[in-house]
Amino acid sequence: MRTPLLLVGFTLIASMSLSLTGCSSASGDPGKPTPTPSATYAVPAETARPDETVIKAPVVTDGLMRFHVLAFRDGMPSLVGSHAEWPAKGQYVRIRVLVESIDRSNQQFDARQQLAIASDGRSFHIDLAAQTTKRQPFELVVGSFVRMEFDLWFDVPKDAKITKMRLFGEPPLGVIGKSKGVEVTIR
Numbered sequence: 001m002r003t004p005l006l007l008v009g010f011t012l013i014a015s016m017s018l019s020l021t022g023c024s025s026a027s028g029d030p031g032k033p034t035p036t037p038s039a040t041y042a043v044p045a046e047t048a049r050p051d052e053t054v055i056k057a058p059v060v061t062d063g064l065m066r067f068h069v070l071a072f073r074d075g076m077p078s079l080v081g082s083h084a085e086w087p088a089k090g091q092y093v094r095i096r097v098l099v100e101s102i103d104r105s106n107q108q109f110d111a112r113q114q115l116a117i118a119s120d121g122r123s124f125h126i127d128l129a130a131q132t133t134k135r136q137p138f139e140l141v142v143g144s145f146v147r148m149e150f151d152l153w154f155d156v157p158k159d160a161k162i163t164k165m166r167l168f169g170e171p172p173l174g175v176i177g178k179s180k181g182v183e184v185t186i187r
Contacts (some may be wrong), residue, residue, distance in 0.1 A: 055186055062182040064103035065142070065169025067182045070149070071096040074162055077152065081133035090157040092130060095165055100147040106172045109140040116154045117183070119162035127155035163187055
């Protein structure tokens, strides 16, 4: 009577052992599990405005803010708002950006800190009149893991060839001092 019970016990232990060691990764290394791909959102593509150049620059991060430069337009002698046409002192440059908080708390985005960089190294802050006329934000509270897309307007000298953007996010909690920013090549 004991032999069949002992045989059943060994069979059960052997089958459990095989099922535990039978798990392996696709790479064949039993010590490294295969990661499951993360799901992605299906965000519909937006058609670029007829007068702008789509930028294929990589997404960059400064502090706890992620930036994606989407489009660019320069050489505009004036701009038209809902109630006014406003001439440039030099030329208007419009840069479309998408900003995203990558933190569990809100992030402050300040458009006045962002810089357009010319090929000769000169840097330019946004133009307050253009930003106001085009009803684009100066400051935004970007919620936790929220994305926002808008334009930054610059009035730069006619001879300035804008080639980069320097973008500034809010420094993480505990960091002392301001960020040096992160650059994105436009052309």
